[in-house]
Amino acid sequence: MESMPFQLNQIVPWGRSFDEYRRMFSLSTADLGSRILGVSDGPASFNSTGSKQGQSIVSCDPLYQFSSGDIRKRIDETFEEVLTQTEANRKNFVWESISDPVELGKVRMEAMEEFLKDFEDHSGS
Template sequence: MRRENSGLELSRVIFVGRTYDEYVKMFDLTDEELKNYTILDTPAGACSFTAIASQLGYRVTAADIAYFHSVEQLYQKGLDDIEHAIEGISKVKENYKWDYFNSIDELEKQRNSALHNCVRHMKQFPELYSPANLPELPFNNGQFDMILSAHFLFMYSDRLDFNFHKKTLKEMTRVARKEIRIFPLADLSGSRYENLQEIIMFIHDLGWKAEERIVSYEFQQNGKSMLRVYKD
């Protein structure tokens, strides 16, 4: 898969992803939604959600700034990033809950599984992986029923400011027809996103509704809530 370079250095791209099963739990997805909705995952990174969902016959598209780079570059970057992430988590294990993953080794195994499934599927179906640089998305108005966004917006609130959050959510409401789900509502330190109420008010001003929902997935401490943005 060939991509034009966006100008972003590959060294600044973090290419680590979650598995399909993690997505189902963190976004509280139902069989009916998976079967009937067109879904956009952004930023999707090295997540295997699109790969596995597509194999199951669901209609899912992935978008990420990383996809401006070649699959080969991303695969090696992913391996390096997983190693780095596992090393870092090992030093602060107390900041995580070890219910879903039984051990550091199990976490590493699942992260590698997501990477392998993602890269293999990218090679086979490059049309399902769109380069995108948020807060802009290269899709039509209302192109997807649902947008899923994991471990990005509020998690990196120390470097993605409130204005960026508003621009991204406005763009997501343009592209989504029915729902947007964002997980988690905590930053990298495990603290709750401090501007959540202001974001919810902004969403209301856009003509959408928003609610916080507790989900069955929690790995990072205090990271067990998602924001559901929806229309009646």
């Protein structure tokens, strides 16, 4: 597949997992024992997973004004496009903890599904 510019013309929901957050922000066990504010978390599973483990996490994002059904619809509308562009530009990514675009899609979708379940459980939508 020929490389093309990676371009998203609108905001897309793209959630990360708890483990990705830990690595991305170098969160220690002591850090996770503190109160954490997640800003612009989107449909990440960090809050859900961390809360289940006893962490105190509050997340805020403009996305949360929408119903879980609307968020799911947007995920479904954009997911394949993000993966297609990732595959076309795979040489521009560092594939260490996630091996390739297929695994990336699996990890991201699992995180977003976890987010949606938690969001539904706590928002009533």
